[in-house]
Amino acid sequence: MGWYVGRRLAQMVPVFLGATLLIYTMVFLLPGDPVKAMFGERPVNEAILERIRSEYNLDQPFIVQYGLYLKGVLTGDLGTSFSGRPVAEVVQQAYPVTVKLALMALVIEAVIGVVVGVFAGLRRGKLFDSTALVLSMALIAVPTFVMGFLLQLLLGVKLGWLPTTVGGNQSIKALLMPALVLASVSMAYVMRLTRTSVAENATADYVRTATAKGLGRRAVVRRHILRNSLIPVVTFLGADLGTLMGGAIVTEGIFNIPGVGNTVFQAITRGDGPTVVSMVTILVVVFIMSNLLVDLLYAALDPRIRLVR
Amino acid sequence: MTAQPLLSIRDLEVVFRSRTSTVSAVRGASLDLYAGHSLAIVGESGSGKSTTAHAVIGLLPGGGRVTGGSIRFDGQELVGAPASRLVALRGSGIGLVPQDPMSNLNPVYRVGAQIRESLRANNVDVSRSTYRALLELTHETDLADTPAARLYLSSDGRRDLLAALSERGVDVESLADRLVVGFTTRLEVQSLLRQLGLQDAAALAERYVVGASATDRVAGLLAEAGLADAARRARQYPHEFSGGMRQRALIAMALAARPKLLIADEPTSALDVTVQRQILDHLGLLTRELDTALLFITHDLGLAAERAEQLVVMYKGRVVESGPSLEILTNPRHPYTKRLVQAAPSLASRRIQQAKDQGEEAAVIAVSGGEGLVKAPDLLEVRGVSKVFQLRGSRPWDRTDFTAVDDVSLTVARGSTAALVGESGSGKSTVANMVLSLLEPTKGTIVFDGVDTASLSRHELFDFRSRVQPVFQDPYGSLDPMFSIFRIIEEPLRTHRVGGRAAREARVRELLDQVALPASTMRRYPNELSGGQRQRVAVARALALQPQLVVLDEAVSALDVLVQAQVLELLGRLQRELSLTYLFITHDLAVVRQMADQVYVMEKGRVVEQGPTDRVFEEPLEEYTKALLAAIPGSSINLHPRGH
Numbered sequence: 001m002g003w004y005v006g007r008r009l010a011q012m013v014p015v016f017l018g019a020t021l022l023i024y025t026m027v028f029l030l031p032g033d034p035v036k037a038m039f040g041e042r043p044v045n046e047a048i049l050e051r052i053r054s055e056y057n058l059d060q061p062f063i064v065q066y067g068l069y070l071k072g073v074l075t076g077d078l079g080t081s082f083s084g085r086p087v088a089e090v091v092q093q094a095y096p097v098t099v100k101l102a103l104m105a106l107v108i109e110a111v112i113g114v115v116v117g118v119f120a121g122l123r124r125g126k127l128f129d130s131t132a133l134v135l136s137m138a139l140i141a142v143p144t145f146v147m148g149f150l151l152q153l154l155l156g157v158k159l160g161w162l163p164t165t166v167g168g169n170q171s172i173k174a175l176l177m178p179a180l181v182l183a184s185v186s187m188a189y190v191m192r193l194t195r196t197s198v199a200e201n202a203t204a205d206y207v208r209t210a211t212a213k214g215l216g217r218r219a220v221v222r223r224h225i226l227r228n229s230l231i232p233v234v235t236f237l238g239a240d241l242g243t244l245m246g247g248a249i250v251t252e253g254i255f256n257i258p259g260v261g262n263t264v265f266q267a268i269t270r271g272d273g274p275t276v277v278s279m280v281t282i283l284v285v286v287f288i289m290s291n292l293l294v295d296l297l298y299a300a301l302d303p304r305i306r307l308v309r
Numbered sequence: 310m311t312a313q314p315l316l317s318i319r320d321l322e323v324v325f326r327s328r329t330s331t332v333s334a335v336r337g338a339s340l341d342l343y344a345g346h347s348l349a350i351v352g353e354s355g356s357g358k359s360t361t362a363h364a365v366i367g368l369l370p371g372g373g374r375v376t377g378g379s380i381r382f383d384g385q386e387l388v389g390a391p392a393s394r395l396v397a398l399r400g401s402g403i404g405l406v407p408q409d410p411m412s413n414l415n416p417v418y419r420v421g422a423q424i425r426e427s428l429r430a431n432n433v434d435v436s437r438s439t440y441r442a443l444l445e446l447t448h449e450t451d452l453a454d455t456p457a458a459r460l461y462l463s464s465d466g467r468r469d470l471l472a473a474l475s476e477r478g479v480d481v482e483s484l485a486d487r488l489v490v491g492f493t494t495r496l497e498v499q500s501l502l503r504q505l506g507l508q509d510a511a512a513l514a515e516r517y518v519v520g521a522s523a524t525d526r527v528a529g530l531l532a533e534a535g536l537a538d539a540a541r542r543a544r545q546y547p548h549e550f551s552g553g554m555r556q557r558a559l560i561a562m563a564l565a566a567r568p569k570l571l572i573a574d575e576p577t578s579a580l581d582v583t584v585q586r587q588i589l590d591h592l593g594l595l596t597r598e599l600d601t602a603l604l605f606i607t608h609d610l611g612l613a614a615e616r617a618e619q620l621v622v623m624y625k626g627r628v629v630e631s632g633p634s635l636e637i638l639t640n641p642r643h644p645y646t647k648r649l650v651q652a653a654p655s656l657a658s659r660r661i662q663q664a665k666d667q668g669e670e671a672a673v674i675a676v677s678g679g680e681g682l683v684k685a686p687d688l689l690e691v692r693g694v695s696k697v698f699q700l701r702g703s704r705p706w707d708r709t710d711f712t713a714v715d716d717v718s719l720t721v722a723r724g725s726t727a728a729l730v731g732e733s734g735s736g737k738s739t740v741a742n743m744v745l746s747l748l749e750p751t752k753g754t755i756v757f758d759g760v761d762t763a764s765l766s767r768h769e770l771f772d773f774r775s776r777v778q779p780v781f782q783d784p785y786g787s788l789d790p791m792f793s794i795f796r797i798i799e800e801p802l803r804t805h806r807v808g809g810r811a812a813r814e815a816r817v818r819e820l821l822d823q824v825a826l827p828a829s830t831m832r833r834y835p836n837e838l839s840g841g842q843r844q845r846v847a848v849a850r851a852l853a854l855q856p857q858l859v860v861l862d863e864a865v866s867a868l869d870v871l872v873q874a875q876v877l878e879l880l881g882r883l884q885r886e887l888s889l890t891y892l893f894i895t896h897d898l899a900v901v902r903q904m905a906d907q908v909y910v911m912e913k914g915r916v917v918e919q920g921p922t923d924r925v926f927e928e929p930l931e932e933y934t935k936a937l938l939a940a941i942p943g944s945s946i947n948l949h950p951r952g953h
Binding site for chain 2: 203204205206208209210211212213214215216217219223224227228231301302303304
């Protein structure tokens, strides 16, 4: 297994280089002069512009810019954003709240999705199952922002149970509503996946054998149906963590959360290259790491999977 | 014999309901099985034999319900019994050895854990402390008074006993093998020690054999089921077991709580013949020793007659005939039983042999051995072919070579049938894949119709593919479920641009006719057909391009005996009509006897014996061939040619 992890980590190097290069190129190719954009409509001295350009290495050719950026990253310096703040500081500010939000969403979708899915799978074709299916379909069909505004209106304004927006208050209570919105679609998928998996495993031969051994229904469900059914679900959840972190732009926008999505969006509109590249690269690394984690977890859950090479 | 049967089924009715239809699977079946006896239910799939067995243990698949009749087990009525009574009965009263060892063990738990579950679910607690507690309850404080036959040797006890004995200078070498943890009882240890001439045998046995832990007992159960190195095996996962080992684990599991009745539902049909024989022998031995009644379900009449005292023949949900096994075999009365007796491959080959013994040659014996005729030029020649696979080790640079096929040579004469026989893992399918040019040989050449297949250009290879066609074992897996039957059979024609649309359709009709399927089958899909029908479709597809050589890789192994007989007959007829050449790959020697002119027996990648079919069957030279022949179910039955 050590070899396997080593190989996977080694694979991250080209992925890291490719991702940063790709993002750097795209930011470089963005139309408009970001330095001029800093000053808006105000008239500026050309000499000042030149000085700022050389400060950010924008006067260098593309490949030199990229090389300097990489050198910075390797020496632990993520550069300075156009607003003058070090990028490292921007990252430190944006990531914690997004990680918190993503983890809350993950817990919500895992708990509700799995519990509902198991019961639906065991009662396939019954009323509970049909209701759960229809509701999950609705969750998938309704766009995230509609769901967001609906909950804001209902829980925030009408009932006043939860704060309507997050802003500076990043408590669990304040993040509960956005987490719910963020989790909704994945929750529906988790529920459907669990349901299918449980229904399939419930008719497996080894489940019948377990019953024939004399185990009661509960023990059969707990020991033989649940664990086998959760293997694909765990895989999905792990891969979803990365998506939840990167895909929170809409949700963060609706609830005014100063997280990764918001920061990246604003940086793109400003043409703030250093910020965009660093923020997105970290997302890529998180994604790769969570995938590696899933593969290791998969092997731990299913002894048939052997991680070789 | 007790007057009361252990299991008594009367007028059992089982119905399967789906949204659209209701099917009666069992219609008024009755049977009696006495304690310690054995009974086999025989019939083709869909005859209701498995359904009857599952009704007994209350495990009918979804939609199935008992609608009438009664099942009495050990004096209790099971039809309409509450679920709790069935749960209590399963495992401890009735054990089940299921059909497919591959899918019946939970892949995520260790084998030992799954057997221990069996013990725990039925409150068979073997730990010492519980035993003591129980004894105190019954006021039997002296351990010696307990039934010594139920206290097992623990791993600690074994170690201490052996140490104590070797200290005294006793030769423990021979003894070590016979002291099996979790299996050998105090009584047995006592007698073993007495045999060694030890005066204090009883005292030693009492001191060292004080009951085993659950882990030890699990190992003992596995050892009892015939698994070597049981303690280590118990810690492994099912995927590390071979099919035969898994079936042994399932037997250990079914017998763990010492049920009075064991239901064995086609327990070995997924296994190789030699393994099949070992397992059935062992199962027979165990059930006799433990005095367990055996309800055996099978589609092979020969196997049933060999393994059970009583036979019940079922057909379309009804019991059509029942009685003592040999009686039914030698003197079948119902027309269906007669057909079964004729179709049983195990018996068919016996019949050929016996007919020959009586001098009734020629007419009965299949076409000819190829000898004596003008020798046709060989269509296929395999010369010294080897195939080596590289297996990955635990580290990136660890590679081990695995020789799947080792220097195999064989020839197939035009219009004849050669059979490649061996157990799974013998390399026979690898040879087939190389003949089909799906795998490249590591060494050696394959010459088809005078041309070395390795020298073929891309274009020539395309042409070669139309002349050599395969039919695979699994008629479920080898037909695309999304294609209509027409599309399946037409596809090779289209790929090779044979004829126009109308001509292709006419050809498909002709092919369906050749394999005795109605033309209306064209519009249906694989899942609407039975296993036999699907295999006919697979044959039709293989024949579409008018090949010269058909490679039949276990083509009939997955089929019921009656269907198997039909498909074999079809293959024989097609061979005569279209002068086809067959390379027949199988583990089933009974089928070989019916089909092949020339036999090659493979073991561990090598051809160990070859020759004309009759010679190999009558005078096998190799031990391995003899073992294979002896393993044919029903080979031990002496068929009297009554009514012949």
